[in-house]
Amino acid sequence: MFTPAYTEVMSDELPALPWDRPRGRTRPPRIPLTRDRIVEAAYVVLDREGYDRLSMRMVAAELGVAVSALYAHVSSKDELLELMYSRFFADMDLPDPDPERWREQLRDYARAALAKLRSHRDLARISMGSVPFKPEMLPHMDALLGVFRAAGLPDRVAGAAGDVLSTFVDGFALEEGMWQDRYRATDELTWQGMREALERYFAELPPERFPHLTALSRSMFGRSNDERFDLGVEIIIRGLASFAAEAAAAGETATGETGNDGTGSDEAGATERPAG
Amino acid sequence: MFTPAYTEVMSDELPALPWDRPRGRTRPPRIPLTRDRIVEAAYVVLDREGYDRLSMRMVAAELGVAVSALYAHVSSKDELLELMYSRFFADMDLPDPDPERWREQLRDYARAALAKLRSHRDLARISMGSVPFKPEMLPHMDALLGVFRAAGLPDRVAGAAGDVLSTFVDGFALEEGMWQDRYRATDELTWQGMREALERYFAELPPERFPHLTALSRSMFGRSNDERFDLGVEIIIRGLASFAAEAAAAGETATGETGNDGTGSDEAGATERPAG
DNA sequence: CAGCTACTCTGAACACTGTTCACCGATGAT
DNA sequence: ATCATCGGTGAACAGTGTTCAGAGTAGCTG
Structure with missing residues (x-):
């Protein structure tokens, strides 16, 4: 290790020693x-x-x-x-609620969020591991609530809808990342090869013990991950549509607010089929 | 430190020294x-x-x-x-599919899973952090798929339904646990007090920037966590019911299987994810 | 019963981790 | 030119997961 005094005195006249760090203006100005x-x-x-x-x-x-x-x-x-x-929340753009397009808006938002989670390795793990609330997500929560209300959801349902959607997106990305870690560690399999191996594994289980798994192995792993994701989002959207339709119907028949808490413990008004 | 030879020779005739570990049959038989x-x-x-x-x-x-x-x-x-x-999967009992009661069965299963996750602190974090597949969960997956099929869901939807439900349950428990960790660390607030503090926080946000959050703060935090959970599950169940009704209608009009992939409007199937 | 093997458990070590703290060198101000 | 400030350094601390040579015990064999 050279003492600073030595380099200061000498390096004005002599070229810098190759193993010595460059000094003065030649050294980057130290960001x-x-x-x-x-x-x-x-x-x-x-x-x-x-x-x-x-x-x-x-x-x-x-x-x-x-x-x-x-x-x-x-x-x-x-x-x-x-x-x-x-x-994560910095450069995602927010939907501004449009009652005509709320399904599309939710779908787009979910896809954008998934893409963001995929944009950095293991980002989903950080997302899941963080405290459940950050001020940066306030505009997102508000925008999402706006979409839910524009869709005609009763307030109680709107409050819970965000949970369902966001846990699905986060959980989906997390699981995807875990599979990737998994095959990154074991072999140089491709993502596609992994899916095929899984499909084969499930298909070859004893059918008498796992009749449904063996029968559905193709349906579960045959399609792309994006399709599986879209399907999951669509399930949620249709569930929300059911509540929206119910609220609309109640709003037409009776002007006052209903006391329905939306949990629908009975199986009556169900199967509200959206036109989508 | 005494050498074993010493204690072996002497301890037959002399009482054991107080700081010496008891030996022979007096010591518990070492499970x-x-x-x-x-x-x-x-x-x-x-x-x-x-x-x-x-x-x-x-x-x-x-x-x-x-x-x-x-x-x-x-x-x-x-x-x-x-x-x-x-x-986790050891002592949870499985539903056996009943087309008449599939909604109730899903609700019960989700509640049981949440209760199990709640039964040990931070268990949800272990669940979320584990590899996404364990042989122990095969019977559960099969039973759940059975319920989905009994409900009349097309195979493609049944394959995705499990994801939506399980990520919601896991994510819900995880978030709940994080809030608990949170207030365990900061103060001796009760769970109820935490919810009230949150409700107040959201209610006092600037309404011009967050109109929906401020308006819905009551709806989001006023109710109990169990109600929020049930509501989330109900959203998913209704989404599934929508697909089931659609499949039933298609099955009545046309005998053949339809090619509908259930994602509704497409326009986005793209972005097939590369493995990396 | 003696001697041996097989096996469980110990204690110390290694290479890490997040975090703190006394110092040192260069900067800007007096 | 001297001083003070502050950003960055290196060493240290307590803790982590994991490994390994060796005690100690148990049970089987001669």
Whole structure:
């Protein structure tokens, strides 16, 4: 290790030693560390190494900086993860409620959210692991509630609809990521090959013990993941449509608000078939 | 440290030294370590300390045993977590499909699963973090598929229905647990107090920016969690009912199977996901 | 009963992790 | 030119999952 005094005195007249760090103006002006740069580096590490190997030391190494330097800008790893998660909501555009197009809007929003979750490896795990509420998601919650109300959902149902939709999107992305981790670890199988292997596995189970699994193995794994996702979203949308139709009917017959809590413990008004 | 030879020779004639471990028959016969005992101890630690503090060393301490002893019965912490997760499916009873009662059966199953997830602290996190498929869940998947088919769902929809339902149940329990962790850490608030605080928080947001959130804060947090859960399940059930009714109608008019994939308006099947 | 093997369990170690803290060097201000 | 401030450093601490040579015990064999 050279002492600073030595390099300061000598390097004005002599060329810099090859193993010595460049100094003066030749050295890049040392970009200061910021939260943003840290978050960015964390995403690089996440994409390259995955969630399990994402550590403060790796982020610091990515920035060419000591670990402890991070703690001047970020109070803990948890906070860093939350900052990463907050970026999730940054550049997603929000629907503005249109009663005519609420189904399409929900479908589009769900697809956009899934695409965002897929855009970084293991991002779904960060999303699922974060505290269930961040101020950044307020505009999203509000916009979604707006769509639900535009669809004609009673308030109680609107309040619960967001849960169903968001847990499905998050859970779907999480499961998808786990399969990827899985086959990343075991073999160099492609995603398609994995699905085929699963289909074969289920098809070859003893049919007397698992009659439905064996019969449906093709239906479960034959189609693409996107189709499975769309189908799930469609199930939810139709469920919401049923409540909307019910509310509309009640609104026509009686002007006052009904006390129906929407859980429909009986199986009466069900099977409201949407036109979609 | 005394050498074993010393204690062996002397302790027959002399009383045992007070700091020496009792030997011979007075010592409890040393119950052998088994996978089951380890899993059981892990659950004790989980309930007392929570998922974040669940470590191999704590499990070992709970059993009064060295850490490395665990690795003779369990190959890794991941395997231990999977063993814990496997217990989840052990004593849940399965519905046997009844076309007349499929809604009730799904509702009961969802409630039972939620109750199971609630029965141990942070169990939902283990569930969500586990690999998406375990052989123990085969009977459950088959039984659920049976219910879906009994309901009259087309195969494609039945294959996706399980995803929607299970991600909702898991996600709901996970979120609930996170709120609990949250208020456990910050204050000695009760669960009810937490909900009230949240309701107030949303109600006091600027209404011009968040018109729907402020308007619906009561609807979202006023009711109990169980009601919110039931409502979510009901949304899914109605969505499935819609597909079932559609299939029934198609089956009456035309005998052949229709090619409808159930996703409704397409326009997006694209973005087949690459494996990476 | 003695001797042996087989097996469980121990204690120490390794390579990590998140986090803290006394210092050091370069910056901007007096 | 001196001082103070502050961002960044390196070492340390307590904790993690995991491995491994070796005790100690149990049960089987001669």
